Amino acid sequence: MNTLSQLITKEMEKGFVEAGYDASYAKVTLSNRPDLCEYQCNGAMAAAKAYHKAPFMIADDVVAHLQDGDCFASVEAVKPGFINLKLKPQFVADFLQQMAEDECLGMEREASPRTIMVDYGGPNVAKPLHVGHLRSAIIGESVKRIMRYKGNQVIGDIHLGDWGYQMGLIITELEKRKPDLPYFDENFMGEYPAEAPFTIGELEEIYPTASTYAKEHEEYREKALHATYLLQNGHRGYRAVWNHIMQISVADLKKNYQNLNVDFDLWKGEADVQKYIPDMVQRLKDEGFAHYDEGALVVDVCEDGDKKEVPPCMILKSDGAALYDTTDLATLVEREELYRPDEVIYVVDKRQELHFVQVFRCAKKTGIVRPETKLSFLGFGTMNGKDGKPFKTREGGVMRLENLIQEIDDEMYKKIMDNRTVDEGEAKETARTVGLAAIKYGDLWNQAAKDYVFDVDRFTSFEGNTGPYILYTIVRIKSILAKYGQPEGGKLEDLCLRAAENEFEKALMLEIARYNEMMDIVYEEIAPHKICAYIYDVANTFNKFYHETKILSETDEEKKAGYIALLVLTKKVLTTCIDLLGFEAPERM
Ligand code: ARG
Numbered sequence: 078m079n080t081l082s083q084l085i086t087k088e089m090e091k092g093f094v095e096a097g098y099d100a101s102y103a104k105v106t107l108s109n110r111p112d113l114c115e116y117q118c119n120g121a122m123a124a125a126k127a128y129h130k131a132p133f134m135i136a137d138d139v140v141a142h143l144q145d146g147d148c149f150a151s152v153e154a155v156k157p158g159f160i161n162l163k164l165k166p167q168f169v170a171d172f173l174q175q176m177a178e179d180e181c182l183g184m185e186r187e188a189s190p191r192t193i194m195v196d197y198g199g200p201n202v203a204k205p206l207h208v209g210h211l212r213s214a215i216i217g218e219s220v221k222r223i224m225r226y227k228g229n230q231v232i233g234d235i236h237l238g239d240w241g242y243q244m245g246l247i248i249t250e251l252e253k254r255k256p257d258l259p260y261f262d263e264n265f266m267g268e269y270p271a272e273a274p275f276t277i278g279e280l281e282e283i284y285p286t287a288s289t290y291a292k293e294h295e296e297y298r299e300k301a302l303h304a305t306y307l308l309q310n311g312h313r314g315y316r317a318v319w320n321h322i323m324q325i326s327v328a329d330l331k332k333n334y335q336n337l338n339v340d341f342d343l344w345k346g347e348a349d350v351q352k353y354i355p356d357m358v359q360r361l362k363d364e365g366f367a368h369y370d371e372g373a374l375v376v377d378v379c380e381d382g383d384k385k386e387v388p389p390c391m392i393l394k395s396d397g398a399a400l401y402d403t404t405d406l407a408t409l410v411e412r413e414e415l416y417r418p419d420e421v422i423y424v425v426d427k428r429q430e431l432h433f434v435q436v437f438r439c440a441k442k443t444g445i446v447r448p449e450t451k452l453s454f455l456g457f458g459t460m461n462g463k464d465g466k467p468f469k470t471r472e473g474g475v476m477r478l479e480n481l482i483q484e485i486d487d488e489m490y491k492k493i494m495d496n497r498t499v500d501e502g503e504a505k506e507t508a509r510t511v512g513l514a515a516i517k518y519g520d521l522w523n524q525a526a527k528d529y530v531f532d533v534d535r536f537t538s539f540e541g542n543t544g545p546y547i548l549y550t551i552v553r554i555k556s557i558l559a560k561y562g563q564p565e566g567g568k569l570e571d572l573c574l575r576a577a578e579n580e581f582e583k584a585l586m587l588e589i590a591r592y593n594e595m596m597d598i599v600y601e602e603i604a605p606h607k608i609c610a611y612i613y614d615v616a617n618t619f620n621k622f623y624h625e626t627k628i629l630s631e632t633d634e635e636k637k638a639g640y641i642a643l644l645v646l647t648k649k650v651l652t653t654c655i656d657l658l659g660f661e662a663p664e665r666m
Contacts, residue, residue, distance in 0.1 A: 078183040080594040081172055082106060082116070085162065088148040089118050089139075096138040098124050105162065107591070114153070114161035115587055121158040132158025166576035169586045173574045176592065177646050182653065183593040186228030191419035194232045194412060195221045198334070198341060199425060201238035202326045203247055203284050206333055206478040208468050208531075209426065212457045215520045217424035218339045218659045219605040220455065224422075226657060227600050232416060235334075237346030239323060240404065243284060245305030248318050249297065250287035251275070252304075260314035269314070273321035277329045280322065306398065309351070319348075333478065338513060338659055350407040354399055357410050357445070358392060366443045367392055378438035387431070390439040405436045409445050420451040422603070427456025427526055455603060458528035460520070468531050486512040488537045489545070499665050507663045511545050512537070514660040518544030521658055522609040542613050547655065550616040551662040553623065554648045560629055561641050572646065575639030581622040585643065588618045592650050605658060612654045619647055 079087075082105055089103035102120030109117070121136035128135065136154035143152045151163040176183040197217020200210050217233065225231040251274065252261045258274055259265040275283065291298040308315040327344065334340065358374070361367040367376050372395030379387045391402050399407075412418055423433060437452040439445070446452065462468045470476045490508035493499065499507060519536035523529040539545045577583035595611045598604070628644070631637040655661060 078175060078179055078185065078593060080183075080597070081169075081590045082594055084172070085116055085148060085164070086118075088143070088146065089120075089160075092139040092143040092152075093120065093124075095142040096135075098128065098135060098139065108161070110161075113155075114151075115164055116162040118160040118162065119158075121154075121160065125158065136160050164587070166578070166583055166586075169583065169590055170574045170576045172590050173586055173643075173646060174572075176590070177572050177574065177642070177649075181226075181593075182650060184227075184596045185593070190229045192230045192232070192416060193224050194234055194416060194418040194421045195224070195424065196234050196236045196408075196421060197221070197424035198235040198339070199238060200235070200330055201241070201243060202330075202346070203243055203280055203322050204238075205281055205284075206330070207475050208460050208478060208481055211337075211478055211481070211516075212460055212520060212525075213424050213426070214334065214337055214339045215517050215659065216455070216457055216525050216605065218337075219517075219521060219608075219657060220422060220424060220603055222657045222659065223600060223603070223605065223608075226596075232343060232418070233341045234343040234345055235330075235341040236408065237327075237330075237344065237348075240309065240347035240351065242301065242305050243288075244308055244319055244322065245301040245303070246287040246291060247280070247283055247322060248304040248308065248315050249301040250283050250290070251318065260318050262314070265314065269317040273325050274318075275321070275325070277325050280325055309398070336482065336513075338661075345408075345411075347404045347408075350404060350411050351399070353407040353410045354403060357407055358403075361392060361443055364443070371395070376439045376443065378435050378442065380438070387434055387438070390435040401432065402436055402439070405432075406440060406445055409436075409440050413446055413450075418450065420453060422453045422455055424455045424457065424525075427458060430454060430456050453603075455525060457525040458523075460531050461528055463530060463532060465530070482512065482516065485515055485533060485537060488512075488533055489515065492537060492539065492545075493666055496666070503665070507666050510661060510663045511548055511666055514544030514548050514655070514662075516544070517658055517660050518547065518609060521605045522613075524604070524606050544660065545666075547612055547616050547651065548662045549666060550619055551648060551651050551655075552664070552666050554619070554644050554651075555662070555664065557628060558641065558644060558648070561637075572642035573638060574642045574646070575636065578636075579625070581618075581625045582640075582643070585615075585618045585622045585647065588615050589643075589647055589650055608654050608657055612651055615647065615651060 085105040086103055089105050090100040093103045094100050102124040103118060104120055105116050105118045107116060108114045121132040121139065124130075124135050125132040133154060133156055136158045140152050140154045140160060143149060147165060148168050149162055150165045151161075153161045155161055195217055197213050197220070198210065199213055200206050221231050221233045251258070255274060259267070259269055287301065291301050304315060308319055358367070361376060362374070367374050369375075370389065373391055374393040375389035375391055377389045379389075390406075391400050392406075393403065394400060409421070412421060425433070433454040437454070440452065441448065460468050468476055470480070486508050489512040490504055493504045493508055493511070494501070515536040519531065520529070522542065535541070536543055537545060539549050574586075577586050591611070595607060599607045626640065628637070628640045631640065652662065
């Protein structure tokens with residue numbers, strides 16, 4: 078289905094052609110002076126150069142040819158040569174009617190769907206999830222949903238950090254505490270126990286203890302590094318401990334991500350791709366891509382025109398160990414082999430950008446990915462506290478994700494209980510739903526690459542540009558529809574949208590009509606924050622309409638049905654949008 082701008086542009090083209098000008102000047106855009114008009118065309122300014130005429134004369138010519146027709150309520154040439162447009166209410170209503178009858182609300186799905194992998198989340202096994210991982214999860218989940226909604230085949234991969242030094246630390250600490258376990262007995266040949274020798278609680282305590290201890294004790298650190306090395310080279314007992322760590326940690330991670338309404342298609346990690354490394358390294362050497370530099374195996378990836386130096390991609394350290402670069406390259410080897418993605422999107426802290434520049438260049442240069450495979454880095458900024466520094470607990474430590482979510486939920490619970498519309502049990506449930514919206518909207522509202530301030534008070538407010546405000550608006554619509562008797566999920570195609578009779582109704586209809594145009598931009602730019610900006614506008618416009626209009630007490634039944642149709646459509650637009658952002662609305666709040 079066309080966007081409203083496209084439809085109006087077609088009308089405008091007729092005016093330009095009939096007045097003797099080229100149709101290419103007729104592009105219509107949303108007005109940037111909503112006080113004066115709804116849409117505008119600036120083409121006369123550009124045409125002026127080509128036709129050696131004053132822009133206003135051209136605009137005037139065009140306008141003269143557009144006075145009748147079904148589309149424009151008013152077409153006006155204004156100095157120095159803009160064409161200001163207002164639409165006929167019936168034209169807008171017809172457009173919304175078509176939208177209501179379309180499964181995707183008028184948004185075109187990809188004509189040739191692509192396979193897209195989204196690499197996001199990226200938690201490190203056995204280390205607690207912290208707020209740094211929150212942004213990747215929130216943004217990545219939304220990106221995945223947006224790409225999928227457009228009709229692509231999308232695979233979300235968590236890409237666990239499960240092969241690093243933290244594993245060696247845990248093994249070393251465990252051996253120190255329980256040296257008699259069979260994992261540490263080199264002569265043990267039997268089956269290792271099925272039960273892990275630690276709980277998740279213990280595991281979470283073991284890692285930080287070991288990490289701190291290693292920083293102060295060189296010998297211990299050496300031991301942990303060696304344990305990492307042995308694990309990575311197939312030590313049987315250590316591998317068994319690793320399996321326990323994975324089992325316990327992954328179960329815990331699954332629970333955490335589920336609470337965030339974040340869900341991965343693949344739970345793969347760095348360990349899974351180790352098997353690709355030897356062949357990959359051999360090929361890079363054989364084909365002359367890799368060379369030794371001070372003992373390390375590297376691939377040069379600098380390019381002419383680099384403003385900053387891009388250091389070589391490190392394939393193997395001088396001791397033969399694989400690195401972060403190596404793992405990401407091997408992951409691409411696997412992805413090519415198993416999924417052949419057209420695009421891979423990495424949602425990672427923007428401070429890792431250089432790493433991805435190196436990996437992408439190396440993968441292209443060495444043919445690990447096909448030349449046409451698109452590799453995209455979506456780097457996000459830091460989540461700061463009110464002091465402008467990276468978010469910390471009150472005590473100054475790294476804030477754990479669970480605690481942060483709990484803090485928001487508690488605040489939401491208080492506010493919902495103050496409202497006194499629901500009982501305690503429901504309030505708990507609702508607080509979680511609304512709390513999650515507060516966190517996600519607070520994050521996604523910002524352009525991903527920017528740093529932002531995490532402000533519990535502001536994010537949990539029912540007023541202003543917040544998740545709870547959006548949900549409150551949806552709940553308000555739901556409640557009106559329930560009172561009217563519109564069944565939940567009432568069929569959109571049965572609706573009958575009517576031409577707006579007042580400015581508030583029309584403003585809402587115009588806002589809703591922007592939906593497919595907005596979605597196209599969000600998709601092209603991979604910009605969830607533009608969905609937030611849009612639904613904030615929709616919510617504001619709806620609430621103005623609501624305050625100015627007697628909806629349920631309207632006595633003209635047909636008119637009332639028209640309002641209800643508009644509400645159903647508005648609700649559908651808002652709920653679709655928040656689903657793409659990764660949260661949902663409660664029934665009451
Ligand atoms: N585990 C990494 C970290 O915590 C993030 C992984 C990002 N994804 C990737 N393919 N490198 O920093």
